[in-house]
Amino acid sequence: MDFELKTLTRARICSEKTDALLVLVPQDTGAGSDPLSALTALAIKSGDFEAKPGKLLAAYRAPGIAATRLVLAGVGDASPKNIRTAVAAALGAVKNGNTQRVVLCLDLLDALQAEAVRAAVTACGDVTYVYTTTKSKASPSRLQRVLIAVGDAASAKAAKAGLDKGTALLKGVEFAKEWANRPSNHATPTLLAGAARELGKLRNIKVEVLGPKEVAKLGMGSFMAVAQGTAEPLRFIVLRYDGAAKTVAPVVLVGKGITFDTGGISIKPAAEMDEMKFDMCGAASVLGTFRALAELQPALNVVGLIPACENMPGGRAIKPGDVVTSMSGQTIEILNTDAEGRLVLCDALTYAERFKPRAVVDIATLTGACVIALGGVRSGMFSTDDALAGALAQAGESSMDLCWRMPLDDDYAEGLKTNFADVANVAGRAGGAITAAKFLQRFAASFPWAHLDIAGTAWKGGAAKGATGRPVPLLLDYLLGQVASSRPKAAAKPKASAKPKAAARTRA
Known part of the structure; x- marks a missing residue:
């Protein structure tokens, strides 16, 4: 979908020929x-329309208005949240049929x-997104163009900034949706690595893909253990966005890339197991964030790490009770093979140390x-660093991609103790999201760290x-908020002594 921004008078808006005017x-x-203002005032006065968020009033070929269809959409106090609600409702009312230009x-x-x-821009994307990749008869949205009309130059300047950010975010979110929605046979670790390589063609993005031999050489025994039950070879994907000086420490994003999760030997129930193709949404969110960064080109450095594999119950699969050695050297007793995400993430967190990061966020x-605990409204957020947690929470609010900080009390780690290894990979049902985070925390002691549970x-x-494409909006807002603090500090000028000052005056 294409977006265009124009400064138009009310009279010009009324005479604009289009399929729908929202x-x-x-x-x-x-x-x-x-005519537009008069009709709006009359509708409100008569009680047929209220300017409450999501309230709509539709008209066909309204007098004095050139658009075929007119939709008034209430936005209340015009907060971003209300605008998103209103645009989604209005566009949903006209997107079908012959509507191509709005x-x-x-x-x-x-x-x-x-x-x-x-x-407004991201709402347009949410309403019109259609997955078509594996359909024999694709039916994408007919809507091709959205013209955003504002009334004056001051509004146009603000609108341009919002449009640029919104379209970049939309590309990132749709990239994440695309790869998350693909069936697992169309999104294998190898194909996921191919998607990353495509991003490597964009400005300031570099990609490296490690295979089984390279991962074995690194000593990622925990990651390899999860992958050993499947015929699909694992891939460890490393993305780098270099938008700042090399001396600037990067933010590292680590995305869980289990392209299909059967649960392994601790196999899942059959009902809704097809949804386990979504177990690589963390990886998809990292790819989507890099797609947005390529559009915006912010002045910061970002590293993306994606340990990608399948979790299958093959003849070589790990078994409950097996002990593996992670890249960090810590041994792990695998009590449940369906707690595999933490097993691939822990080695990726250890690998992140080599970048000397300013912060690491795993998703x-x-x-x-x-x-x-949180349903589908907020992602769970765990962090060892208050400043990082605060920045992520603020990014969640500003992007309307909400998260909620959860506890990391040491007492929650008691259940991870075992007689047969340094740590067990599960600690029972109680507080399961927290004990999973406590497991990961063991591998993130050398940097500010946060974990987003987006299940x-x-x-x-x-x-x-x-x-949904979440949490690409949260991650992008967090990263953009780090731009100012990512700039290298200028070297302080040495103070001149009294004699050089006198000499300078003499030469002058």
């Missing part, structure tokens, strides 16, 4: 003499902010326990089954 109407809308009118909004435009569909937010089931 008008965002805030509370206390001002009066006007043009004008989205933001002219009625006072003091237009960039975040409002970003919310994983890790535990059903997190779904029970409840990465995809939806039922009739709306599909990936």
Whole structure:
């Protein structure tokens, strides 16, 4: 979908020929003499329309308005959240049929902010996204173009910033959705590595892919153990976005890339097992974030690490009670082979140390326990660093991709103790999301670290089954918030002594 930004008067908006005109109407809308303002005022006065978030009033070939279809959409106080709700509702009402071009009118909004435009753009993407890759008869959305109309130059400047950020985010989210939605036979570790290599063709992104031999040489025994039950070879994907000086420490993103999870020998129930293709949504979110970074080109350095493999119950698969040695040297007793995500992530966290990172964030569909705790509204967030946790929480709020900080009390690690290794990979049902995080914490002691458990937010089931693209918005806002602090500090000028100052005056 293409987006265009234009500064248009109310009269010009009324005469704009388009398939649909969507008008965002805030509370206390001002009066006007043009047909659009008059119709809006009349609808509100008559009680047929309220400017509450999500409220709609549709008209066909309204007098004085050139658009075939007109939709008034209430936005209340015009917050980004309300704008997202309104645009999703309005566009949902007109996207079917012959609608190919839409004008989205933001002219009625006072003091237009960039975040409002970003919310509108991403809402458009959410409504019109259609997965088509493995369908014999693809039916993509007919909507091809959205013209965003604003009323003056000041609004246009803010709108341009929001449009740039919104379209970049949309590309990242849709990239993440695409790879998360693909069936596992169309998104093997090898194919996932191919997707990363495609990103490597973009500006400032470099990609390296390690295979089984390289991973074995690194000593990633925990990662290799998960992959040993499948015929599909593992891949360890390393992405680098270099937007700042080499001296600037990077942020490292680690995405769980289990391209299909049967549970291994501790096999899952058959019902809804097809959804385990989504167990690589953490990896997909890292790929999507890099896609957005390539568009925006922010001045910071980012590393992406994706340990990708399948978890299958083959003849060589790991068994409950097996002990493996991680890259860190710590031994792990595998009490449950369905707790495999932490086994691949722990080696990736150890690998992250070589980049001397300023912070490390891992993203994983890790535990059903997190779904029970937080549902599908907020991702679970665990962190050993208050500043990092605060920055992620703030990014969640600003991007409307919410998370919630969870505890990491040492007492939760008691259940991970075992007589046969340094640590067990599970600690029972109680507090399962927390004990999983406590396991990962053992491998993240040398840097500020956070863990995002996205098991409840990465995809939806039922009739709306599909990936959400989360937490790409949260990650992108967090990274953009780090740009200012990523700039290398200028070297302080040495103070001159009294004699050189005198000499300088003499020479002058």
